[in-house]
Amino acid sequence: MVDDSDAGATRSRRADALRNKQTLLDAAAAVFVASGVDAPVRDIAAKAGVGMGTIYRHFPTRADLIVAVYRHQVEACAEAGPALLASCASPYAALGRWINLFVDFLVTKHGLAAILSGDPGFATLHAYFLDRLVPVCAQLLTAAAESEEIRPDIEPLELMRGVGNLCIGGDLDPRYDPRRMVELLVAGLRRVR
Incomplete structure (x- = not known):
C-alpha cells in the first residue's frame, strides 16, 4: 500500500524538478541571446541560480x-x-x-x-x-x-x-x-x- 504522504512528496519533487528545468531553459535562452550558444555552461547555471550538476542532470550535453x-x-x-x-x-x-x-x-x-x-x-x-x-x-x-x-x-x-x-x-x-x-x-x- 502506498502512503499518501509519499505520493504527495513525489508529486512535490516532480513539480520542483519541472520548475528547475523551466528556470534552466529560460536562463539558457537569455544567456544564448546575450552571449551566443557557445556561452559557458557556468554562465547559464549562475543565471538560473543552480549548480552546474543540475544542468548536466537535466541536459547531459x-x-x-x-x-x-x-x-x-x-x-x-x-x-x-x-x-x-x-x-x-x-x-x-x-x-x-x-x-x-x-x-x-x-x-x-x-x-x-x-x-x-x-x-x-x-x-x-x-x-x-x-x-x-x-x-x-x-x-x-x-x-x-x-x-x-x-x-x-x-x-x-x-x-x-x-x-x-x-x-x-x-x-x-x-x-x-x-x-x-x-x-x-x-x-x-x-x-x-
Whole structure:
C-alpha cells in the first residue's frame, strides 16, 4: 500500500524538478541571446541560480540543452497565440503582439540553427517548429481577416518567412533595426478602407 504522504512528496519533487528545468531553459535562452550558444555552461547555471550538476542532470550535453531551449521557445510562442487572441483588444493587436514574440524567438534562436544544422535531428526540429507555429499564425491571421482588420490573402508561412528574413543581419549592423522593419511589414497587412 502506498502512503499518501509519499505520493504527495513525489508529486512535490516532480513539480520542483519541472520548475528547475523551466528556470534552466529560460536562463539558457537569455544567456544564448546575450552571449551566443557557445556561452559557458557556468554562465547559464549562475543565471538560473543552480549548480552546474543540475544542468548536466537535466541536459547531459550542450546539444541536448540547445534542442531543449529551441523546443521550449517554440512552445512558449505557440501557447501565446490563443492567449493573445483571448486577451487583446482586437485580433490585429493579438497578431502584432504575437509577431513581436516570434521576433524574440528568432533572436533567441540566432546561432541555434547554425549549431544544429549538422545534426541529423535538425530536420525533425525544423518540422516541429513549422508544425507548431504555422497553425498558430494561421489562427491569428484568420481572426484578423474575419474582423476585416487585415487583407484576407496572407499566407502564414509567407508571413513567418518574411519576418524571419527581416531579422537576418540585425546583430551584424547596429544601424539596422529588424523590429522596425517587422513593424512596417505588420502595418502593411492592414486592410485599406
